Amino acid sequence: MKFSLTNEFRENLKIAIENKDVRFIKLSFEGASPADITELLYEFDSIQSKYIVDNIDLETASKIISELDEDTRQIFLTHFESNEISKYLEIIDSDDGADILSELSPEVRKETILSISDKEKSKNLKDLLQYDDDVAGGLMAKELVKCNINWKINQCIDLIKKQAEKVSRIYSVYVTDNKGTLLGKVSLKDIIVASDNSRIKDIYDDYVISVDSKMNQEEVAIIMQKYDLDVLPVINNRGKLLGRITIDDVVDVITETAEEERQIMSGITSDVEEDDSIWKLSNARLPWLVIGIFGGLFGAFFLGSFENNYFEGNELFISLSFFIPLIMATAGNVGIQSSSIVIQSLSNPSAFENTVLNRLFKVLYVSILNGIVLAFIVYFSLSIFDYLNFLNLEIYSKTTLIVSISLFSIVLVSSILGTITPIILNRLKFNPALASGPFITTTNDLIALAIYFLVAILIGSI
Amino acid sequence: MKFSLTNEFRENLKIAIENKDVRFIKLSFEGASPADITELLYEFDSIQSKYIVDNIDLETASKIISELDEDTRQIFLTHFESNEISKYLEIIDSDDGADILSELSPEVRKETILSISDKEKSKNLKDLLQYDDDVAGGLMAKELVKCNINWKINQCIDLIKKQAEKVSRIYSVYVTDNKGTLLGKVSLKDIIVASDNSRIKDIYDDYVISVDSKMNQEEVAIIMQKYDLDVLPVINNRGKLLGRITIDDVVDVITETAEEERQIMSGITSDVEEDDSIWKLSNARLPWLVIGIFGGLFGAFFLGSFENNYFEGNELFISLSFFIPLIMATAGNVGIQSSSIVIQSLSNPSAFENTVLNRLFKVLYVSILNGIVLAFIVYFSLSIFDYLNFLNLEIYSKTTLIVSISLFSIVLVSSILGTITPIILNRLKFNPALASGPFITTTNDLIALAIYFLVAILIGSI
Numbered sequence: 053m054k055f056s057l058t059n060e061f062r063e064n065l066k067i068a069i070e071n072k073d074v075r076f077i078k079l080s081f082e083g084a085s086p087a088d089i090t091e092l093l094y095e096f097d098s099i100q101s102k103y104i105v106d107n108i109d110l111e112t113a114s115k116i117i118s119e120l121d122e123d124t125r126q127i128f129l130t131h132f133e134s135n136e137i138s139k140y141l142e143i144i145d146s147d148d149g150a151d152i153l154s155e156l157s158p159e160v161r162k163e164t165i166l167s168i169s170d171k172e173k174s175k176n177l178k179d180l181l182q183y184d185d186d187v188a189g190g191l192m193a194k195e196l197v198k199c200n201i202n203w204k205i206n207q208c209i210d211l212i213k214k215q216a217e218k219v220s221r222i223y224s225v226y227v228t229d230n231k232g233t234l235l236g237k238v239s240l241k242d243i244i245v246a247s248d249n250s251r252i253k254d255i256y257d258d259y260v261i262s263v264d265s266k267m268n269q270e271e272v273a274i275i276m277q278k279y280d281l282d283v284l285p286v287i288n289n290r291g292k293l294l295g296r297i298t299i300d301d302v303v304d305v306i307t308e309t310a311e312e313e314r315q316i317m318s319g320i321t322s323d324v325e326e327d328d329s330i331w332k333l334s335n336a337r338l339p340w341l342v343i344g345i346f347g348g349l350f351g352a353f354f355l356g357s358f359e360n361n362y363f364e365g366n367e368l369f370i371s372l373s374f375f376i377p378l379i380m381a382t383a384g385n386v387g388i389q390s391s392s393i394v395i396q397s398l399s400n401p402s403a404f405e406n407t408v409l410n411r412l413f414k415v416l417y418v419s420i421l422n423g424i425v426l427a428f429i430v431y432f433s434l435s436i437f438d439y440l441n442f443l444n445l446e447i448y449s450k451t452t453l454i455v456s457i458s459l460f461s462i463v464l465v466s467s468i469l470g471t472i473t474p475i476i477l478n479r480l481k482f483n484p485a486l487a488s489g490p491f492i493t494t495t496n497d498l499i500a501l502a503i504y505f506l507v508a509i510l511i512g513s514i
Numbered sequence: 515m516k517f518s519l520t521n522e523f524r525e526n527l528k529i530a531i532e533n534k535d536v537r538f539i540k541l542s543f544e545g546a547s548p549a550d551i552t553e554l555l556y557e558f559d560s561i562q563s564k565y566i567v568d569n570i571d572l573e574t575a576s577k578i579i580s581e582l583d584e585d586t587r588q589i590f591l592t593h594f595e596s597n598e599i600s601k602y603l604e605i606i607d608s609d610d611g612a613d614i615l616s617e618l619s620p621e622v623r624k625e626t627i628l629s630i631s632d633k634e635k636s637k638n639l640k641d642l643l644q645y646d647d648d649v650a651g652g653l654m655a656k657e658l659v660k661c662n663i664n665w666k667i668n669q670c671i672d673l674i675k676k677q678a679e680k681v682s683r684i685y686s687v688y689v690t691d692n693k694g695t696l697l698g699k700v701s702l703k704d705i706i707v708a709s710d711n712s713r714i715k716d717i718y719d720d721y722v723i724s725v726d727s728k729m730n731q732e733e734v735a736i737i738m739q740k741y742d743l744d745v746l747p748v749i750n751n752r753g754k755l756l757g758r759i760t761i762d763d764v765v766d767v768i769t770e771t772a773e774e775e776r777q778i779m780s781g782i783t784s785d786v787e788e789d790d791s792i793w794k795l796s797n798a799r800l801p802w803l804v805i806g807i808f809g810g811l812f813g814a815f816f817l818g819s820f821e822n823n824y825f826e827g828n829e830l831f832i833s834l835s836f837f838i839p840l841i842m843a844t845a846g847n848v849g850i851q852s853s854s855i856v857i858q859s860l861s862n863p864s865a866f867e868n869t870v871l872n873r874l875f876k877v878l879y880v881s882i883l884n885g886i887v888l889a890f891i892v893y894f895s896l897s898i899f900d901y902l903n904f905l906n907l908e909i910y911s912k913t914t915l916i917v918s919i920s921l922f923s924i925v926l927v928s929s930i931l932g933t934i935t936p937i938i939l940n941r942l943k944f945n946p947a948l949a950s951g952p953f954i955t956t957t958n959d960l961i962a963l964a965i966y967f968l969v970a971i972l973i974g975s976i
Contacts, residue, residue: 053795064626064823083721085741087740087741087742093739144801145801198754204651209706212703212706212707213706213707217708221701221703221744222701222702222703231698239676239683239684239878240684240702240703240706241683241702243703243706244671244673244674244675244706245674245701245862257872259545261547277762277765277769278549278553279547279549280549280762282683282744282762284760291762295752299744299761299762299765300742300744300761302765303739303761303764303765303768305810306765306768306769306772307739307768307772310768311858312853313772313776314775314776314857314858315854315858316777317776317854318850318851318853318854318950319851320849320851320854320855325855325858325859330876330879330883333855333876333880334880334883335885336846336852337880337884338884340847340851340926341844341847341848341851342887342888344840344844344847345840345844345888345891345895346844346894346895347839347840347843348701348837348839348840348841348844349840349892349896349899350591351836351839351840351843352836352837352839352840353836354906355835355836355839355900356836359832361838369566369835370821370831370832370835373817373832373835373838374813374814374815374818374821375810375814375819375841376808376835376838376839376842377809377810377813377814377838377959377960378806378807378810378811378813378814379716379810379953380838380839380842380843380957381806381809381810381813382803382806382807382810383957384846384955385781385802385806385952385955386799386803388780388781389780389781389782389799389802389803391780392776392777392779392780392782393780393782393786393787394797395776396776396777396787397787414792414795417792418792418795418796420842421792421796421802422796422799425800425804426803426804426807429804430811432809433807433808433811434811436809437815443694444816454839471650472600475972488780490847493843493846493847494843497839497843500518500838501839
């Protein structure tokens with residue numbers, strides 16, 4: 053970071069923008085990293101940000117544009133002319149460039165592509181716009197260095213020299229046949245180490261992992277992580293080399309997947325961010341809340357029937373109702389803990405011989421242990437409550453017994469449900485994280501209530 | 515993948531291990547990727563896995579050892595002699611080697627280091643063992659190529675040729691002064707493009723982001739993500755170049771951080787995996803469950819006092835108790851949804867001018883909207899229930915009014931609490947994900963109950 057993010061600097065920058073003091077802006081941001089400037093821009097509004105971006109060097113400005121958050125960028129770029137945007141696109145890698153283009157309105161997109169002077173770039177961008185956002189083709193960049201298998205090393209070095217400016221980071225040189233089919237790769241290290249007269253044919257590595265342009269982005273991320281790859285070539289269904297995916301894009305996919313999982317766990321239905329519209333935010337939250345409400349109404353109906361049929365005019369029901377929050381909270385906590393541990397190991401096998409049956413037995417032991425501890429705590433606490441006359445319960449000993457026994461059973465049942473549900477969801481090809489979400493939590497609540505009152509009827513009638 | 519993971523292959527492999535058919539094993543795994551073999555090993559037990567690892571080539575075996583999950587590897591390596599382990603360590607990069615050493619018992623660790631024949635390697639490993647697991651020094655590898663600023667390019671190329679075997683992946687060549695202080699870097703691309711007689715001094719890039727060896731690993735991950743780095747040099751407090759961190763290690767840190775966050779959200783206190791001991795698993799879960807129990811007991815006390823003081827002998831309390839599950843579930847769902855969205859944007863600022871006040875207003879609007887919808891659904895459903903005589907409530911219209919009005923208030927209050935809590939936790943330097951955990955959920959439950967019965971007292975007395 054070349055400038056320092058003090059409040060004084062922020063104030064001076066604001067004044068400089070107001071006074072159109074270009075010199076201050078140029079000096080402050082000279083040699084600063086685009087990522088740092090981007091972070092700073094989030095504190096300013098669109099107009100101020102545009103003034104800054106307009107007055108720093110083109111390369112830094114391009115990087116800032118490609119680093120901005122999608123939604124913010126989409127609004128921000130409405131302040132730009134299409135020939136301004138195309139200047140940035142000439143510099144930005146084609147994968148990010150295509151993302152930016154896809155955020156523009158169809159009309160501006162067309163104008164912007166037309167005003168790109170580098171014809172190869174505009175062709176690449178048009179190619180990439182064909183792919184969906186969430187497949188390998190949507191992640192790849194067209195910029196790569198490839199050489200023919202029949203070339204000599206020095207031909208390859210000449211090509212690297214020529215392309216060096218266009219390709220920002222070179223990891224490997226890809227080797228293809230005359231038709232462009234991917235055959236293998238040569239690392240830059242091997243090129244440096246080899247003698248000038250050797251042929252690509254003799255030094256290239258024919259073992260290269262590649263993916264089809266239509267592969268889902270989450271699968272791409274798993275492959276790059278599993279095989280520890282920095283870069284992954286993308287081919288079409290005939291094996292022709294189309295582009296490359298670099299690890300930084302996959303880091304974004306991993307972060308997004310984790311966020312998505314958290315949203316599923318929290319009962320938010322679509323991908324929303326805090327800065328989305330109120331209507332969109334409300335819409336993303338309502339479905340699970342409504343399901344929760346119907347679960348709750350069903351619970352009320354259920355409690356009402358119990359009370360009517362078994363406890364009418366009976367003081368025991370009132371005493372038991374005091375412990376509904378305790379029963380529900382414990383069932384919820386136990387269920388989420390169990391599913392969370394299973395979800396984690398489903399996404400990442402990490403032990404020898406871990407079968408479903410082994411897992412269930414283990415969960416059973418853990419929950420028996422925890423169930424005993426919790427039931428004991430409740431039994432003991434309620435006995436003290438009784439002694440201190442803390443709660444005015446009519447039938448103290450019976451209530452204590454019912455709460456303790458049903459608590460133990462609920463810990464057991466919720467653990468098993470929390471363990472099995474993600475495994476079943478996973479087998480059915482659903483995201484197992486759904487198991488920590490509101491649908492299962494609601495079901496879990498109702499089952500816990502049923503157990504509680506069944507135990508109450510059994511013991512109450514003794 | 516060179517072998518295919520069919521059930522037939524699994525069976526044949528098992529038979530081959532039993533019959534000590536080395537040829538089958540060698541042939542099956544020839545040229546296979548270590549990652550694929552590792553995945554397969556998780557289906558076998560330690561003894562079988564060791565037989566496989568012992569009978570494939572040393573380089574593949576080393577990679578498998580370094581890819582195994584920490585806990586599994588720790589147990590697995592107890593089956594190996596220290597001179598077997600040291601053979602692997604000679605090949606494995608020093609960062610992974612140091613991790614493996616730190617998992618061994620002190621005695622075996624000492625023996626293993628002594629039996630490493632490459633003296634530079636054993637020195638590097640001993641150096642790395644000094645660092646904590648979760649700081650930059652614990653992530654870095656010692657293998658890197660550095661050259662003196664006064665050298666010519668061809669001296670540098672000679673060095674790369676010499677070191678090429680030891681350093682598995684070369685991203686950049688680091689430039690240092692005579693004392694080893696990091697001054698900058700040269701990319702391999704620039705070395706290839708430059709003429710042989712030019713000097714490092716003339717072509718190197720003096721802008722290089724580096725981190726101190728004591729920096730926390732999460733900060734390292736943030737820096738590598740923010741600046742899109744594939745590799746990050748690590749220096750000591752005097753600026754001396756010590757090692758380098760590669761992006762694959764940071765991908766692991768990101769994945770771990772996401773897992774940790776999920777555990778915090780699920781109320782699991784320490785870093786556990788499904789294959790940990792029953793005792794450890796139980797221990798990690800109990801603390802929050804116990805806190806939940808005390809929350810529940812407090813809730814019972816609270817409901818008991820309400821009943822005693824305001825509703826004694828009053829049928830209204832029984833009717834209201836039917837809706838406790840509905841009230842609690844909604845409060846929980848709303849709270850978790852709100853905190854989840856805030857937690858996400860705290861870890862990732864992504865919009866112009868997003869202040870705390872802006873956020874609160876937005877949350878308020880969204881929750882008023884959702885609150886009205888939910889209250890209306892409940893009011894409407896209960897009116898139908900009443901008409902159908904579905905629930906035998908004594909004072910139907912009063913109950914309906916109390917449930918609807920308190921539901922609306924609870925959606926509002928839980929949204930605001932869910933929004934403010936992570937912001938406050940973040941300011942106090944706690945992990946904001948705690949806000950979705952059981953402590954806050956329990957508090958939220960109790961506040962919801964309090965609101966529910968306060969509304970009941972107000973409306974009940976009308």
